Amino acid sequence: MRETLTTALDLMFGHEGGYVNNPKDPGGATKYGITHRTLAAHRGVASVTPAQVKALSKAEAIEIYRRSYWVQSGGDLLPVGIDFMAFDYGVNSGPAQAVKSLQRVVGVTADGIVGGQTVAAVNAYKGDLIDAYAAERLRFMRTLKTWPTFGRGWQKRVSAVVSQARHIIRGMQPTTDAPSHSAKANPKDQSITETLKKPEAWASIGGLLSGLGGMASGTGPMQWALAIIMVGAFATGAYFLIKRMQDQAA
Template sequence: MARETLPVALELMFGDEGGYSNRASDRGGPTKYGITHTTIVAHRGVSSVTADQVKGLTKMEAEDIYRRSYWGQSGGDLLPPGLDYAAFDFGVNSGPARAVKTLQKVVGAREDGHVGEQTLAAVRRYPGGVGAVIREHCAARMAYLRSLTNPQTGFPVNGRGWTIRVIGKDPKKQWADQPGVIGNALRLAANASGSDVEKTQTPPEAGAKADSRDTGLGEVLKKPEAWGPLGGLLSAGGALFAGNGPVQWLWPLRSSQASASGCTTSSGAFARLGDVQPYLSGRWRCCRRPRRLPRHAGGQRRLAAARGARRGQGRRARRSPSSHHESNRRTDQCSGSRSR
């Protein structure tokens, strides 16, 4: 449908993604024309490529890679003119799936990363037409770029270049205003021939890959889907400490039993790992009693032996000198009351 805009989109792309680069602040590593070494490896079907091989990438091969791996996956053959270029540029910079999902979120379609009939229908129904979709899509792209807060490879070091690339304005006012992706996309939407588009000049950091791995923790937690794994982890931890699992019968101390046995560990505290062994051998009475052993061969005999050991310790505790004197004192009091 919008294939006529592809040659124009490619020329604009080579303006934003020009030449070879291998900057420390770019997660893409060795890159030429915006195509990383890993993309070249996948396209050529080889195990690896050297930096010199990346430098030797021709413009013709780069165009072929763009056609095969970015244009179609970003919806270029289906989306209206102008919007196809905006999604294509976003896809080269951050991945086609990210570009399409952002578009789907803007228009209220299902975010599956693939442009289909539902996405196209949502674009057609969007209030304000294609121009409004382009503006909102570029605004959502800038919001995504600002969420990449990694100080080494995120917005703090590449944000100025990304801003010039997308909206055509330099935050530091050192570069002249340009149409940017948003301006040229709007021009293509008005005139698909691309006769009035303007090739932009951007700083080197404009071509740095915007990777979601650079997203800050604060931005991740703002997304509802991020709370699923975290909520599961918290629930599991709560169940572990509140239920009847091994933590309850091995480590926590009962305050009443601890005070009665003279245990020095405070109530509610955890016993040292080395204190667990005496309990397992039946000589430690500060913790809760363990669950019943499985009913396998010999299990009942071991359970009976453990219970016998605990009962034996209880008898020794009752026969201690302090307990014996206390028992004699109560007996003397009782006999005295009867004699009176």
């Protein structure tokens, strides 16, 4: 583990407050930025109660951050500064989303895994990667249905992360904000409109429409009945297709 992880953890607790359970926050019951789902997964149980989340110790939260976020976000592989940005993004939106956004910025396959190709592209990037990465993170956040509710807080968080990353790169001690919970920016909360902008969505829906059209072609009562059934099947298929694509974005 890098020594800078200690700084990253201190800054993380500056972005994440104590226990909250905001019904509008998709993360649900959360403490130190650790959601009830993450805590349950860490403990190897199906679920935990809000009371168990509230009782989460800072020591256990640090262990979760080390094992489930720092490494998965590329913390030990990415350049100093960018490692912190990916870590913070990963805590807020999931490590895979954080890495995919970075990969899109540097122009490599967005598979959500930090490997040699991603590290090389990051090191070879021409321009201000801190600003570019922050801009991509905000672009993603604006596609979420929860942006109108939490967007202002997210903007403040990203702005603080940019400043802190620059301090880390210069070897300076970054300013740690007073803890204030930031709602989760979950990739699964992308709007249907945003999901349908993706080429793969229209390719899949187009194929589904073509297949249904062939099945319902012709005239007569049987064909009309079949057409009605196919419309229902299309609506169901399109719904699950969109849900699958939103899940894959996470």
